[in-house]
Ligand SMILES: [Mg+2]
């Protein structure tokens with residue numbers, strides 16, 4: 001009963017699904033997972049990981065779309081990526097200037113998940129395409145993988161002090177790295 005689980009925290013935009021620069025996704029019909037995602041999730045699931053998404057959705061705070069629309073996007077994403085299951089999808093709805101306590105890289109949303117689902121940070125990972133994702137993972141004490149999809153390449157250049165445990169060209173290579181740590 002007290003057994004802890006190991007988890008992968010995924011960023012959403014630019015990590016699991018295509019992100020268009022400057023476009024705030026609110027239409028479920030426009031959700032497009034990267035090609036390597038189903039295989040990556042299968043690999044990680046076989047290795048015993050539980051899946052969570054932690055996302056900054058400042059489009060809500062900026063007034064571009066509603067929480068309801070974000071939930072519709074997530075329902076679509078869950079459906080597209082079946083049989084993989086995301087046990088929880090959490091997001092910060094605030095704009096950066098709202099000075100909230102839940103926007104990545106702040107660890108609050110991750111800490112809540114760790115507590116609620118009995119996650120062992122030492123056996124878990126965060127995968128994302130931004131500096132904020134790496135710092136979020138580091139604050140949680142999980143392993144970090146920066147994928148060079150979407151913003152990844154730029155952020156590596158822009159923030160040379162960024163030190164993820166691994167830099168991967170896509171989610172499948174991130175998954176391969178994580179699974180290899182087991183052996
Ligand atoms: Mg992202």
Ligand SMILES: [Zn+2]
Pocket residue numbers: 092093094100101102103
């Ligand atoms: Zn927030």
